[in-house]
Amino acid sequence: MEEFLKIFCCPACQGKVEAKNNQIKCLNCKKIFSFDExxxxxxxxxxxxxxxxxxxMNELIKAIRKMSSFxxxxxxxxxxxxxxxxFSFKYxxxxxxxxxxxxxxxxxxxxxxxxxxxxxxxxxxxxKAKLVIAIDSCLERIKFLSQIARLKNLKNVISIFGDAIKxxxxxxxxxxxxxxxxLEYFGKNQEKLLLYLYKFLKxxxxxxxxxxxKLSPIYFxxxxxxxxxxxxxxxxxxxxxHLLHKIIWRRPPTIKLRTKKGYFELLKKAGFRDIQFFxxxxxxxxxxxxxxxxxxGIIFDYLHRKKRTGGDFKVKLIxxxxxxxxxMNLAGIFAPTFFIKAKK
Numbered sequence: 001m002e003e004f005l006k007i008f009c010c011p012a013c014q015g016k017v018e019a020k021n022n023q024i025k026c027l028n029c030k031k032i033f034s035f036d037e038x039x040x041x042x043x044x045x046x047x048x049x050x051x052x053x054x055x056x057m058n059e060l061i062k063a064i065r066k067m068s069s070f071x072x073x074x075x076x077x078x079x080x081x082x083x084x085x086x087f088s089f090k091y092x093x094x095x096x097x098x099x100x101x102x103x104x105x106x107x108x109x110x111x112x113x114x115x116x117x118x119x120x121x122x123x124x125x126x127x128k129a130k131l132v133i134a135i136d137s138c139l140e141r142i143k144f145l146s147q148i149a150r151l152k153n154l155k156n157v158i159s160i161f162g163d164a165i166k167x168x169x170x171x172x173x174x175x176x177x178x179x180x181x182x183l184e185y186f187g188k189n190q191e192k193l194l195l196y197l198y199k200f201l202k203x204x205x206x207x208x209x210x211x212x213x214k215l216s217p218i219y220f221x222x223x224x225x226x227x228x229x230x231x232x233x234x235x236x237x238x239x240x241x242h243l244l245h246k247i248i249w250r251r252p253p254t255i256k257l258r259t260k261k262g263y264f265e266l267l268k269k270a271g272f273r274d275i276q277f278f279x280x281x282x283x284x285x286x287x288x289x290x291x292x293x294x295x296x297g298i299i300f301d302y303l304h305r306k307k308r309t310g311g312d313f314k315v316k317l318i319x320x321x322x323x324x325x326x327x328m329n330l331a332g333i334f335a336p337t338f339f340i341k342a343k344k
Contacts, residue, residue, distance in 0.1 A: 001083060003131050004158050007110065007173035011166050019120055033168075038065065038143040043162040048137040051086040057140040060084040063145065070151040090286070091120070093148065098124035100287050100339055102339035103278055104208060109175035112200075114164045115182035119145030119157075126154045129176075135160045135167075165196060174200045180210035180284060184226075187256040194270035201344040208274065209340040214257040216336040225283070228254045260333050263340055272342035279335035290339065291332070 001019065008024065010017055015028025024033045024041070035041050038061065040236065051057055060080060067073050077089050091097075097120040106128045113122045118141055126149070136142040139161050152313045162168070168250035172341035177197050186193050197207060212225045214234040222231040230248075233241055234257055245253045254301075258266060260277060269274050281289040 001158075003110070003156075004133070005168050009168055009170050011162070011168040014170075017159040035144075038138070038159075038160050039146045040142050040159045042139075043160055043166070043168060044137055044139075046137075047139040047161075049140060050138045051140070054140065055083050056084045057086050057144075060087055061140060061143050064144070064147045066149070067151060070148070073119060073148075073151055092118035092144070093123075094120065094286075095124040097121060097286060100210075100278075100280070100284070100290060101125055101128070103290070103292075103339065104176070104206065104341060106176060109161060110173070111176040111178065112167075112169075112174050113178045113180075114197075115179060116145060116159075117141050117181075117252075119148050121178060121180060122157060123148055123152065123154065126152075126157050129156065131156050131158065133158045135162045135164065137161070137163055147334070165193065167196075167200060169200045171199050172202050175202055175205050177201065177205075177207045178210075179207065183209055183211055184255050184257055187252075187254060190256060194267065194272070198271050198344060203344060205214055205344045207267075207342050207344075209263075210280070210337065211263070212257050212283070212337050214259050214262065215334050217334060218336065225273055226255050260335075260338065262340065267340070267342045272344065274341075274343040277332065277339045278339040278341070279332050280337045280339055282336060284339060287339075291335075 005024075007016065008017055009015060009030060010026035010031060012031050013026065015026045017024050017026050019025075022035045025031070025215065031279070033041055033043055033233040049057075060083070062074075063080065065075060067076075081088055101121070101124070106125060108130045110131045110133070111125060111129045111130075112124070112133045112135065114124045114135050116136045117138075119134060122132050122134040122145060134145050134157060136145070142159050142161050146157075149157040149159065160168075161310060164179075164323065177200075183190055183193070194207070201207065216225070218225070219234050224231065224233070228249075230241070230244055233253075233255075236244075241253055245274055264275050264277075276292070279291045280287040281291075
């Protein structure tokens with residue numbers, strides 16, 4: 001907590017704060033922010049539930065709240081998976097989802113995980129970092145994360161129910177920002193978000209982004225990564241995408257993906273440097289293979305070793321196309337997803 005208070009400031013007025021009786025009080029505007037029964041610091045006012053069944057999710061949190069160890073949770077995994085449609089060990093707790101962090105230097109760093117969800121990255125990363133600050137706008141998810149940190153006896157994890165565009169930090173105070181599966185949801189405001197985060201990073205600090213590629217092979221098959229997307233959406237003219245979304249869902253598009261070049265230009269425009277791409281297969285959520293090169297054969301070799309070249313005619317056709325791209329050293333441009341690292 002002491003380390004956290006050094007970088008924490010009032011999200012409303014940026015004033016200095018003091019901690020007392022499980023609360024944080026702003027010495028300037030007198031606002032008070034409290035830690036709830038699950039150890040979550042509540043800053044946001046509106047809960048953005050993200051899941052299938054909010055009632056079942058709250059029942060899950062109640063059940064975990066009564067547990068005294070992570071071993072007790074592990075013994076009840078199958079039971080909890082059956083009773084809560086939003087919970088699965090592979091998605092919520094599997095530490096392998098954080099394996100990609102070996103790509104960077106997180107030892108002894110202050111790391112902020114934006115859109116932390118259930119903590120599949122925040123929790124494993126706590127073993128390396130000095131301090132992990134997990135932030136999510138879904139109260140149920142961040143409560144779950146906080147309870148898992150308790151069960152694992154992790155004292156360097158701070159769980160915040162908050163918003164990525166209203167952060168409670170001092171400028172030049174953060175070593176690493178993580179945004180895995182978040183940036184795409186900011187649509188036309190992506191540059192604005194990156195400019196906002198830039199000021200909180202220390203000089204030489206890094207931002208890490210996990211995101212889908214607009215030119216992912218699955219889009220050529222008419223498949224999707226997000227329920228909010230239309231088939232072949234990345235290839236549609238922008239005006240047509242907006243029109244179809246308003247007709248079908250009565251709202252504008254919520255997802256915006258870019259090409260490798262597009263992400264590079266976006267980050268560069270926001271002031272970031274030393275931008276580096278890692279190609280993640282089959283995706284960034286459960287990476288089985290990560291490449292940092294476009295060398296000949298890298299993707300087709302992966303597909304072949306994993307026996308992903310079989311299947312229907314469309315899949316075989318895509319596999320042949322990937323093989324051609326490999327020979328032209330262009331396969332990285334068509335990688336399914338990226339991990340992107342950029343420095344301030």
